[in-house]
Amino acid sequence: MDAFSSRPCPACGSLGLLSVVVSTEGTRVMFTICHHCEDKRWIDDDREVPLWSLVPEFRRRWTARGTKTG
Numbered sequence: 763m764d765a766f767s768s769r770p771c772p773a774c775g776s777l778g779l780l781s782v783v784v785s786t787e788g789t790r791v792m793f794t795i796c797h798h799c800e801d802k803r804w805i806d807d808d809r810e811v812p813l814w815s816l817v818p819e820f821r822r823r824w825t826a827r828g829t830k831t832g
């Protein structure tokens with residue numbers, strides 16, 4: 763289950779991405795950070811997602827502001 767480990771960095775193209783699987787609220791997402799440019803991404807189901815969409819506290823704040831989700 764390390765199919766993501768060989769993907770290049772979307773920012774600089776380096777293959778030095780470090781991937782960490784993180785569980786939140788029963789959802790497994792992947793955090794990647796690039797050794798080369800330190801670009802950080804959250805990946806859910808092979809798609810990049812913003813951090814606030816993963817953390818309930820962030821989600822509440824953003825929706826309270828009227829920001830659309832999804």
Ligand SMILES: [Zn+2]
Pocket residue numbers: 771772773774775776796797798799800801
């Ligand atoms: Zn990079």
